[in-house]
Amino acid sequence: MTHTPMPAPGRSYLAIPGPSVMPDAVLQAMHRAAPNIYAGELVDMMPALVTDLKRVARTDGHVAIYIGNGHAAWEAALANVISPGDRVLVPATGRFGIGWGEMATGIGAEVDLIDFGLNTPMDMDRIADALRADTDHQIKAVLAVHVDTSSSILNDIPALRAVLDDLGHPALLMADCIASLGCDRFEMDAWGVDVMVTGCQKGLMVPPGVSFVYFNDRAYAVRQQMPRVSRYWDWTPRAFPDHFFEYFGGTAPTHHLYGLRVALDLIHAEGMEAIWTRHTTLAQAIWAACEAWSSAGSFAMNVTDRAHRSTAVTALRLDAPKATDLRTWTEQNLGLTLGIGLGMAAPDDPAWHGFFRLGHMGHINGQMIMGMLGGIESGLSALDIPHGAGALDAATAVIAAGYRA
Ligand SMILES: *Cc1c(COP(=O)(O)O)cnc(C)c1O
16 A cells, blocks of 8 residues: 655654754744834843853854844855955865855955865864964964764864964854754853854754854954955944844844744753753764664765764765655655755766755754654665664664663
């Protein structure tokens, strides 16, 4: 018997690495009439919202809000500290590192790209060599993606800070935490990050459309020395507003702010340490299952070393076109949407159908992860895709150990 409902009945599960699952409480907070944007609740809630945004990133620095996706935050961050002709160093570990570098090229920067490929983390020695060779400090910033969502590689940001410090190199350390914030541990001040960009639709659990640029006083001093900063991207009025509209450079993203308020309440009620622990436990359950599947057939994890894997996203491989077959099967039959492979092959290349990703960021728990893993196992079996046994037992053992009474 063949089931072909589309979409499958029951609650669906979008297990892609962003946008992530939105909590019902966030959706309910957004479902309301248009508010007054000149006085009242919305205006009054901004100071606490900003404070709580900083707590997520563990910083006492500043944050500017932009109505735009992560790409907007990339450009905003660059526009405040990079002038045409400035050099930036881009140590890339996937498609997103390359993309941020392309954006820097687009605003006229000279980009030094070190491409570490798609399955190894940044090699700090090679980065140190590049910085050491820059004796007259032409490199103004290092653009580092904390978790590259295409490859699922987790990079060691404190180690990068140590490289800069050991060499006495003044380049700003700029981090992309769009995938990692609220999932993988990130501590902006303790790690010495000068500028950090993130979006609202991954670990922050809000629909796409708002992004954030965090910066410290060191980065602000660089901003103050800029010959010119585009007025719309300038973080100064957004981070230090005299009037409510200045936070947003115009009309506020009203409903996103209500959703974000509730998301931040959920985050701080749970606590950052507990959130990081939850993501670690659930990721380890996923890895245990994937490692079991990998023991036979063509199933493989993109990142072999656990220390270099993000706990928010997992990139995987299956002989083409089996990855696409599996994604199609789980979505049509189970209401489970898995992520496409990104950056591994061009969409018109048959190999494109040999990669996929799992998103496990934000509003997730053990039963969702077991449902996702059970759905994948069902699809592998239904499609006669060879795979190792014992994946679900391995995952339940991790969850049982993680939540042992
Ligand atoms: C999602 C993501 C982006 C892009 O964000 P958009 O909101 O799609 O523009 C950039 N970098 C990383 C690491 C991401 O995960």
